[in-house]
Amino acid sequence: MEFKSVGIWLDLSKAHFIGYQDGTAQFLETLISPHERIKREEGEENDTHQFSPNPEHMSNNEYRKNNITQNELNEYFKLLEQKIATFEDVLLFGPGTAKDQLKNRVSESKSMKDKWVSVQNADKMTDNQLLAFVRDFYKN
Template identity: 45%
Template sequence: MSDSKKIAVFLNLSKAQFIGRSDGNYTFIDEVISPYKKIKREEGEGSNNTRFGSMPLFASNNEKTNHSISQNELKSYIKTLENKLLSYDDILIFGQGKAKDLLNNHLNESKHFEQKRITLRNSDKITKSQKLAFVRDYWEGIHNA
């Protein structure tokens, strides 16, 4: 399989970094910043229960609305990543946390990814150079195995 059909994605809930091979070297080829924000607050809002002060008169329970907004942002993020991955046949998804599992589950439900190879790997919080080395070691380990 050609290197142009392979992609690695370092993923968390705040951003996704796409790593591919160009001129024989692994390099960052794209980045998607997530619209997902875990905590939603309006200016002047102290917590999910109070708005514009601590007086009961101004109390507002907006937890359900915030959850709905967060879920829509997360779906939009995952859909954006799916669209960017459509042209690749061999996909490595790595990172920490639940974002890689969410993306993997979404891709596995899509008919467009039925014939594609999707691999998940855990990694700790790592630097840019460590991400490139992680991808290089993974791809070169497959070809030498």
């Protein structure tokens, strides 16, 4: 079945793609983010410990980690954009800010300007709740 509508439950660690067509919602795939929330290198304590006793000072280590995190998130959102490109209607839902960040990226992209994108808040859900959420959203 070729889906034109998709619901994507996402946070910064993963995205569940749920296709919708003719009253039927079906899991398509789960994309795991390359972004790791907490990174610690062996023997490392908190970020200010390594270079400076001053807690207001941002260490090189903290700056480097922030860069790595931003690059990983950009990679994750790029992957999501590529997957979204095949759908006409996109529902982004989930906790946190990942859905809003992705909507902003999609709305700034010239290749995605014809897409209909909606954002809804939602908490963690079971598989059946995810399917029902997408089904109910597109029925209305």
